[in-house]
Amino acid sequence: MNILILGGGGREHALAWAISQNPKCDRLFCAPGNAGIADVAECVRLDPEDGGAVCAFCAEMAIDFVVIGPEAPLAAGVSDELRAAGVLTFGPSAAAARVEASKAFTKELCEAAGAPTAAYARFTEAQTAKDYVTAQGAPIVIKADGLAAGKGVTVATDEPTALAAIDDMFGGAYGDAGAEVVIEEFMTGEEASLFVLTDGEATLALEGCQDHKRAFDGDAGPNTGGMGAYSPAPVLTDAVHDRAMAEIVEPCLAELCRRGTPYQGVLYAGLMIEDGAPRLVEFNARFGDPECQILMARLGAQALDALLAVAEGRLADARLNWAADHAVTVVLAAKGYPGSYAKGEIIGLPEVTDPLVQIFHAGTAEKDGCTLSNGGRVLNVTARGATLAEARDRAYGIVDRIDWPGGFHRRDIGWRAL
Numbered sequence: 001m002n003i004l005i006l007g008g009g010g011r012e013h014a015l016a017w018a019i020s021q022n023p024k025c026d027r028l029f030c031a032p033g034n035a036g037i038a039d040v041a042e043c044v045r046l047d048p049e050d051g052g053a054v055c056a057f058c059a060e061m062a063i064d065f066v067v068i069g070p071e072a073p074l075a076a077g078v079s080d081e082l083r084a085a086g087v088l089t090f091g092p093s094a095a096a097a098r099v100e101a102s103k104a105f106t107k108e109l110c111e112a113a114g115a116p117t118a119a120y121a122r123f124t125e126a127q128t129a130k131d132y133v134t135a136q137g138a139p140i141v142i143k144a145d146g147l148a149a150g151k152g153v154t155v156a157t158d159e160p161t162a163l164a165a166i167d168d169m170f171g172g173a174y175g176d177a178g179a180e181v182v183i184e185e186f187m188t189g190e191e192a193s194l195f196v197l198t199d200g201e202a203t204l205a206l207e208g209c210q211d212h213k214r215a216f217d218g219d220a221g222p223n224t225g226g227m228g229a230y231s232p233a234p235v236l237t238d239a240v241h242d243r244a245m246a247e248i249v250e251p252c253l254a255e256l257c258r259r260g261t262p263y264q265g266v267l268y269a270g271l272m273i274e275d276g277a278p279r280l281v282e283f284n285a286r287f288g289d290p291e292c293q294i295l296m297a298r299l300g301a302q303a304l305d306a307l308l309a310v311a312e313g314r315l316a317d318a319r320l321n322w323a324a325d326h327a328v329t330v331v332l333a334a335k336g337y338p339g340s341y342a343k344g345e346i347i348g349l350p351e352v353t354d355p356l357v358q359i360f361h362a363g364t365a366e367k368d369g370c371t372l373s374n375g376g377r378v379l380n381v382t383a384r385g386a387t388l389a390e391a392r393d394r395a396y397g398i399v400d401r402i403d404w405p406g407g408f409h410r411r412d413i414g415w416r417a418l
Helices: 010-020 051-060 069-075 078-084 103-113 126-136 159-170 237-260 289-300 302-311 388-399
Strands: 002-007 027-031 067-068 088-090 119-125 140-144 153-155 181-185 190-198 203-205 213-216 220-223 228-231 264-274 277-284 326-336 357-361 364-367 370-373 377-385
Touching: 002 010, 002 051, 010 302, 010 357, 010 377, 027 051, 051 078, 051 088, 051 126, 067 078, 067 264, 067 302, 078 088, 088 302, 103 119, 103 181, 103 203, 103 237, 103 277, 119 126, 119 388, 126 140, 126 364, 140 159, 153 159, 153 220, 153 370, 181 326, 190 289, 190 302, 203 326, 228 289, 228 388, 237 264, 277 302, 289 302, 289 326, 289 357, 289 377, 326 388, 377 388
Parallel strands: 002 027, 002 067, 067 088
Antiparallel strands: 119 181, 140 153, 140 181, 190 203, 190 264, 213 220, 228 326, 264 277, 326 377, 357 377, 364 370
C-alpha cells in the first residue's frame, strides 16, 4: 500500500514509525513531516488543511490510505473530501470532529447523552463571563471554545487569573477560537486518557495512558499540550474503564449516530477520576500527543492493521496484542514554552542503539546536516520497559545525553504511578 500521513509533529512521527514496520506498507509519505519523520517516510510540502491539494496528491501518487494526525485538517473537512474522492481515510468527518472543534458542542452532546461532565456555562462577551466567575468563585476553568493547539485552557486557582484569561480569550489571544468561551466547574481527582477506536458501529478501547499537562515538575506552571506521558495508567482500572465506556463513550457515540454523524476514527476521552467515578474533561478527535507516542511504541506494526480495520468498517473482527510492558515518553520543549520561545537552535542528538528507545521528533527541522529546534515541543524520548520504573530510567538515560541548552523537560514523568 501507498500511505499518506497528514501532520508534522511527534504524534505523526510515532504513527509513521509504527506504520513503516508493517509489511502492508510499501511507500510512506508524510505532509509536511519533520526532520525525524524524514528517516522513515518521504516528506512532502503539502498543506494538510488543503483538501483539494491533498486529494490531488493522492491521485498523483496512487495513495491507498490516508491517516489524518492532527485536529485542524479534520475540522477543515479534509477527511470528507478524501472520502468523496474515494480515498480510504482514517479520521472522523468534520461534523463528528466537532467534539473537539467546539467545547460547547461537546457539552451539549454530553447533556443529550446523559454523560457525566463538569457543570458549565458559555459566553460570547467578556463582562457576562466575568460576572459569572465572580458569582462562582475560584478555582474555575476557562476554555476557548474552538481549536487552540492545546493552549486555550486556563485552570484558574484564583479570580484574578480567571478574569485575565477571559480578557485574553476575548482579546484575540487564541484568534477565532476565543470568540466564544466555556467556563467550567473545577473538577478534583486524577486525570487519565482513554483512546477508543470506532468505525461508526464497533468500538475497541486501547490501553490507558496518563498525560502531564503542566509545564514543570510537581504539576506546577502553565498548561501545555503535554510534557510527558506513560502507559498503562493504574488509575484507569478495569472497573473505571468499564464505567467510562458505559457512561461516557458509548452514549456519546450513540448520540452522534442518532444525529446522523457517526464517528469513525479514534476518540480521545480525557477523564477526571475521583473515588472510582469518571467524568469527562474533554473529547479530542485524534490521538493525543504525547500519548500516541507511547501507544505506538507498545503496538508497533499492528497499529496499521487496527487503523485499516477502522477505515474499512470491520473493527468488530480486529484484535490487538498488548505486551505486558510499560512505556514512558518525556517531552523536551524550548525554554519559554508554552509562551514565546526561540527557534533554529542546534540540537545534538545521541546515537540510540537500544530497540526499546525511540526519539520522536515533534518540532524539528534539518539544515546542513544539523537538527534544529522548530517548535515549542521539540522532541519526545520514548522508552519501554518491563516495569514503569525501568521504562522511565531508560528514557531519562537518553534525555540526559541530548545536547540542547535551549531546551527544558520535566524530571517526574510517571510520578503518580511510581
